[in-house]
Amino acid sequence: MIRLDGIEVRFGDFTALKDINIHVREGEFYTFLGPSGCGKTTTLRTITGFIEPVKGTVTVKGKDLTHVPVEKRNIGMVFQNYALFPSMSVYENIAFGMRVKKVNKTDIDRRVKEMAAKVDLTDQQLVRKVAELSGGQQQRVAIARALVNNPEIICLDEPLSNLDAKLRVQLRGELKEMQRKFGITTVYVTHDQEEALTLSDCIAVFNKGFIEQIGTPNEIYSASKTEFVCNFIGDINKLAPATIAKINTQTVRSLNPEAATYVRLERIHVNEPHVQGRAVLPAKVAGAEYFGLYIKYLLDLEGQTLKCIDKNDGRQYLKSGDQVEVAIDPADLMVY
Amino acid sequence: MQAIKVPLKTRLARMTPGQMIMFGILAAIFIWFIMACMILPILNLLRTVFFEDGKLSVDAFQKLLKSPRAMKALRNSFILAPTLSITVGFVGISLVLITEYFDIKGSKILRLGYLTTLIYGGVTLVSGYKFIYSNTGVLTNLMASIFPNMNRNWFTGYWAVLFVMTFSCTSNHMIFLRNAMRSVDFQTVEAARNMGASQWYILRRVVLPVLLPSLFAVTILTFITGLCAMSAPLLVGGKDFQTINPMIKQFADMTTTSAKSLSATLSLVLGLATMLLLAILTAIERRGHYMSVSKVKTKIVKQKITNPVVNVLVHIYAYVLFVIYVIPVVLIVLFSFSDSAHIQMRQLDFSTFSLQNYVQLLSQNTAYRPFVVSIVYSALASIIVGVLVIVACRYIQKRRNSVSATALEYSLMLPWLLPSTMIALSLMLAFNQPRWYMFNQPLIATLQLLLIGYIIVKLPFTMRMTKAAFFGLDDALEDASRNLGASSLYTFRRVIFPVLLPTVLAIAALNFNGLLTDYDISAFLHHPANPTLGVKIKSLTEEMGNSSDGVALTFVYAVLMMIISAVVLYLVYGRGSRDDLKG
Numbered sequence: 001m002i003r004l005d006g007i008e009v010r011f012g013d014f015t016a017l018k019d020i021n022i023h024v025r026e027g028e029f030y031t032f033l034g035p036s037g038c039g040k041t042t043t044l045r046t047i048t049g050f051i052e053p054v055k056g057t058v059t060v061k062g063k064d065l066t067h068v069p070v071e072k073r074n075i076g077m078v079f080q081n082y083a084l085f086p087s088m089s090v091y092e093n094i095a096f097g098m099r100v101k102k103v104n105k106t107d108i109d110r111r112v113k114e115m116a117a118k119v120d121l122t123d124q125q126l127v128r129k130v131a132e133l134s135g136g137q138q139q140r141v142a143i144a145r146a147l148v149n150n151p152e153i154i155c156l157d158e159p160l161s162n163l164d165a166k167l168r169v170q171l172r173g174e175l176k177e178m179q180r181k182f183g184i185t186t187v188y189v190t191h192d193q194e195e196a197l198t199l200s201d202c203i204a205v206f207n208k209g210f211i212e213q214i215g216t217p218n219e220i221y222s223a224s225k226t227e228f229v230c231n232f233i234g235d236i237n238k239l240a241p242a243t244i245a246k247i248n249t250q251t252v253r254s255l256n257p258e259a260a261t262y263v264r265l266e267r268i269h270v271n272e273p274h275v276q277g278r279a280v281l282p283a284k285v286a287g288a289e290y291f292g293l294y295i296k297y298l299l300d301l302e303g304q305t306l307k308c309i310d311k312n313d314g315r316q317y318l319k320s321g322d323q324v325e326v327a328i329d330p331a332d333l334m335v336y
Numbered sequence: 337m338q339a340i341k342v343p344l345k346t347r348l349a350r351m352t353p354g355q356m357i358m359f360g361i362l363a364a365i366f367i368w369f370i371m372a373c374m375i376l377p378i379l380n381l382l383r384t385v386f387f388e389d390g391k392l393s394v395d396a397f398q399k400l401l402k403s404p405r406a407m408k409a410l411r412n413s414f415i416l417a418p419t420l421s422i423t424v425g426f427v428g429i430s431l432v433l434i435t436e437y438f439d440i441k442g443s444k445i446l447r448l449g450y451l452t453t454l455i456y457g458g459v460t461l462v463s464g465y466k467f468i469y470s471n472t473g474v475l476t477n478l479m480a481s482i483f484p485n486m487n488r489n490w491f492t493g494y495w496a497v498l499f500v501m502t503f504s505c506t507s508n509h510m511i512f513l514r515n516a517m518r519s520v521d522f523q524t525v526e527a528a529r530n531m532g533a534s535q536w537y538i539l540r541r542v543v544l545p546v547l548l549p550s551l552f553a554v555t556i557l558t559f560i561t562g563l564c565a566m567s568a569p570l571l572v573g574g575k576d577f578q579t580i581n582p583m584i585k586q587f588a589d590m591t592t593t594s595a596k597s598l599s600a601t602l603s604l605v606l607g608l609a610t611m612l613l614l615a616i617l618t619a620i621e622r623r624g625h626y627m628s629v630s631k632v633k634t635k636i637v638k639q640k641i642t643n644p645v646v647n648v649l650v651h652i653y654a655y656v657l658f659v660i661y662v663i664p665v666v667l668i669v670l671f672s673f674s675d676s677a678h679i680q681m682r683q684l685d686f687s688t689f690s691l692q693n694y695v696q697l698l699s700q701n702t703a704y705r706p707f708v709v710s711i712v713y714s715a716l717a718s719i720i721v722g723v724l725v726i727v728a729c730r731y732i733q734k735r736r737n738s739v740s741a742t743a744l745e746y747s748l749m750l751p752w753l754l755p756s757t758m759i760a761l762s763l764m765l766a767f768n769q770p771r772w773y774m775f776n777q778p779l780i781a782t783l784q785l786l787l788i789g790y791i792i793v794k795l796p797f798t799m800r801m802t803k804a805a806f807f808g809l810d811d812a813l814e815d816a817s818r819n820l821g822a823s824s825l826y827t828f829r830r831v832i833f834p835v836l837l838p839t840v841l842a843i844a845a846l847n848f849n850g851l852l853t854d855y856d857i858s859a860f861l862h863h864p865a866n867p868t869l870g871v872k873i874k875s876l877t878e879e880m881g882n883s884s885d886g887v888a889l890t891f892v893y894a895v896l897m898m899i900i901s902a903v904v905l906y907l908v909y910g911r912g913s914r915d916d917l918k919g
Contacts, residue, residue, distance in 0.1 A: 083523030087545030
C-alpha cells in the first residue's frame with residue numbers, strides 16, 4: 001500500500017533521515033516508535049508531503065507521490081495538537097475538506113452527520129466551538145475531519161500525547177476500535193512504547209534517523225534486534241560477566257561473558273520448581289516495589305542486581321533479606 | 337489569596353497614628369487631583385456647552401449647526417475616519433502578511449522599514465512627508481522636472497491627509513495584528529493544506545478569521561485616530577480640509593465666549609463619538625479572541641507564494657511600501673547634516689555635510705530650549721503618573737471589590753474615554769480664571785498646566801498596564817513575606833515593588849516616548865515662553881516654504897527624537913524579544 005524506498009531527508013547540513021525503507025500493507029496499523037528527535041515525525045511528514053526527501057521515493061498503491069503536493073495526496077492526517085480551526089464550529093471543521101472540494105451542500109450535510117454519528121459526536125456538539133469541547137471530544141473531531149474525506153490512509157502524529165494518563169488509555173481503546181471499524185490503513189507516530197505495543201500490527205523502531213527494527217509487537221519486544229531496541233522497549237536487566245559465567249556452568253550453551261546480554265524482568269523466575277535447561281542461582285531480596293497487580297523485586301546475586309516481577313497471586317510475598325532461588329532460561333537471553 | 341473585606345472604619349481603627357496621617361494625606365491628594373483636575377474641569381466644559389447666562393440651553397448646538405466652518409470640519413472628520421480605517425487596514429494587513437506570513441525575500445529589512453513609524457510619528461512624520469511631497473518638496477521638484485506643467489500644490493487637502501495618515505497609523509497593526517498573527521497555530525494551516533485547500537483559501541478561511549477580533553480592535557482605534565486627527569490636517573490639509581481637532585484649537589484661541597462654547601461643543605461631539613466607538617471596542621474585546629485549542633503551538637512557517645506572477649507583484653508591492661516608509665527617514669537623517677541653502681534647494685551635496693546644525697542646536701538657547709522643555713515635562717509627567725498609579729494599584733489590590741477601590745480605578749481610567757483635545761480644552765477653559773478648587777490660582781500661562789494635562793492623558797494606559805502587572809503577581813509572595821513577620825509597607829517595599837520594577841520602568845519609558853513628541857495637548861496648554869518640541873516643529877514646518885534656518889533644526893530634532901525613541905523601545909522590548917526577532 002505505502003512504500004518508502006531509500007528515503008533521505010536533510011535540514012540544511014543535518015541529515016534527519018537516512019535510507020528509510022518501509023512497506024505498510026493495506027488495512028494495517030503501522031507505528032513509528034522512537035525517542036524524540038529520532039525522525040519518526042519527519043518520516044510521517046514525508047508520507048503526507050509536508051517534507052520532500054532529497055533521495056528516495058514515496059509510492060502509494062504503486063503510484064509515485066514523492067513530488068505530489070500535500071493538497072493533492074488525499075492522505076488524512078490527525079495532528080498532535082489536533083489543529084482544529086478555532087474560528088469555526090465543530091461542523092465547519094469537519095466539513096472543511098469537502099467545502100474545499102466544492103461538494104454540494106446536501107452531500108456535505110449528510111456526510112458530516114454520518115461521520116459525527118460514527119465517532120459519537122452529538123448534534124449539539126456539532127454546533128459548538130471547538131474550544132468548548134473536552135480533549136477526548138476534540139480528538140474525535142480531528143479524526144472525523146480526517147476520515148470524512150474518505151482517505152485511503154490516515155496518519156496520526158502523537159494524537160494522545162497531550163492528554164492525561166487515564167484519558168490516554170481510554171482513547172487508545174477507542175482509536176483501535178475505530179480503526180478496526182473503518183478498516184483504514186493507519187500510520188501512527190508515538191514515543192510511548194505501551195501505546196505502540198497495544199495498538200500496532202507492525203512497529204518500526206527509529207533511532208537517530210535510522211530504523212533499528214521492523215516487526216510485530218512480539219518480535220520487537222521478545223526478540224529485539226539491537227541493543228537500542230531492547231533498552232527502549234520495556235524494562236530490562238543487563239547481566240554482568242560473572243553472572244553469565246555462572247549460567248554457562250549450569251547449561252549446555254556457552255555464552256560469551258563479554259557480550260552485552262539482557263534478560264526481561266518477567267523471564268526471571270523466583271522460587272519456582274526446577275525446569276530442565278534453566279540455570280538456578282542463589283540470590284537475596286534487596287528491596288521491593290509494591291504495585292498491587294504485581295510486585296517488583298530487586299535481587300542481589302553476589303554483586304549483580306537484578307530486577308524481576310512476580311505476579312501477586314498469593315503464592316509468595318518476599319521481604320528484604322529473604323534468600324531465594326533465581327531461575328533463568330538461556331533461551332530468554334538477548335545477546336548483542 | 338482571597339481579600340478579606342474589612343470595613344474602612346475597622347481598618348482605620350487598627351492603624352497607628354502615623355499610618356493614619358499617611359492614609360489621610362494620600363486620600364486627600366487623590367480626591368483633590370481627581371476632582372480638581374479631571375471631574376470639575378469636564379463638568380465646567382459641559383456647562384460651557386449647555387448653560388448660557390446660567391440657563392440651560394441648546395443654543396450651542398444650533399450655533400454649531402449654523403457655523404459652516406465647524407460643520408465642514410465635522411463632515412471632513414467623518415469622511416476621513418472611515419476612509420482612513422480602510423486604507424490603514426489594507427496597508428496594515430499587507431505589512432503583517434509580508435513580514436509574518438508570506439515568504440518574501442528580505443523580509444527582515446522590510447520589517448525594519450515598516451517599523452519606522454514606531455520611532456517616527458505624529459508631527460515629526462507629517463513634517464518629513466511635507467518636506468518630500470509639498471509644493472517645494474523633493475519629489476515634487478523631481479516630478480516637475482519631468483512634467484513641467486504639473487500642479488505643484490498637488491500635495492494638499494483630503495488626499496494628502498489620507499496619504500500621510502495611512503502610513504503613519506500602521507503602528508497598531510504592526511504591534512497588535514502581528515502578535516495575533518504570531519499566535520496562529522501553524523498546524524491548522526498544515527491541516528487545511530492536507531485537506532486540499534489552496535493558499536488563498538487557507539488565508540481567507542483559516543488565518544484571517546483568527547485575526548478578525550484583533551483586526552476589529554485596531555480598525556476601531558484607527559477610526560478614532562482619524563476622528564481625532566490634528567497635525568496632519570493642520571500641516572497638509574490646507575484651507576479646504578480642516579477637521580474637528582484643528583477647529584477646536586482655532587475656536588479655543590479666539591477670545592469671544594461664543595467661539596469658546598463652539599469649541600467646547602465640537603469637543604463634546606468628538607468625545608461622544610469616541611465613547612461610542614470605545615463601547616463597541618469593549619464589546620468586541622469581551623466577546624473574546626479565538627482560543628486555539630492547541631496545548632503546544634507550532635510556529636508559522638513562511639508561506640511561499642505559489643503563483644509566480646502574484647509572487648513578483650507582491651514583492652514589488654512590498655518594496656514600494658518599504659520605500660514610502662523609509663525615504664522620509666533617510667532624507668531627514670541626511671538633510672540634518674546639510675546646510676540650510678541646500679535644504680532650501682532640496683539638494684543633497686555630501687561635500688557640504690557637517691555637524692553645524694547639531695552644534696547650533698546645542699549652542700543656541702532658542703534651539704535647544706524646546707528640546708529641554710519637552711524632556712523635562714515628559715520625564716516629570718512619566719514619573720508622577722507612575723507613582724500615582726502604583727499607589728492607586730496597591731490600594732486597589734489590598735481593597736479589592738470595595739466601593740472606594742472601584743471608584744478610584746474608574747476615575748483614573750476616565751481619561752481613556754475622552755479625546756486628549758477635550759481634556760486639554762477642559763483644563764484650558766477651567767483654569768483661565770481663579771477656581772476655589774485650584775486654590776484660587778489661575779493656571780493659564782503657567783508651567784504647571786501642561787504637566788497636569790500630560791499626567792491626565794497618561795493615566796489610563798499606565799493604570800491598565802500596572803494593574804495587570806500587580807494582578808499577575810503571585811499572591812504567595814506577599815503571604816510568605818507577611819508570614820515571616822514583615823509589615824504591609826515593608827512587604828511592598830522589599831518584595832512586591834522590586835518584582836514590579838521592570839514593568840513600571842518600561843511603562844514610564846513608553847510614556848516618556850509618547851509625550852516627547854506630543855503636539856495635540858501642548859498646542860492647547862503650553863507655556864507661551866516655553867513651547868514644547870511638538871509645537872516648535874509644527875511652527876518650523878509651516879515655515880518650510882520660506883527661507884529660514886529653522887528647517888534644518890526640524891531635522892536635527894527629528895533625528896534626536898528617533899534616536900531617543902529607538903533606544904527606549906530597544907530597552908523596553910528589544911532585549912526581551914530577541915528570540916522572536918531571530919525567527
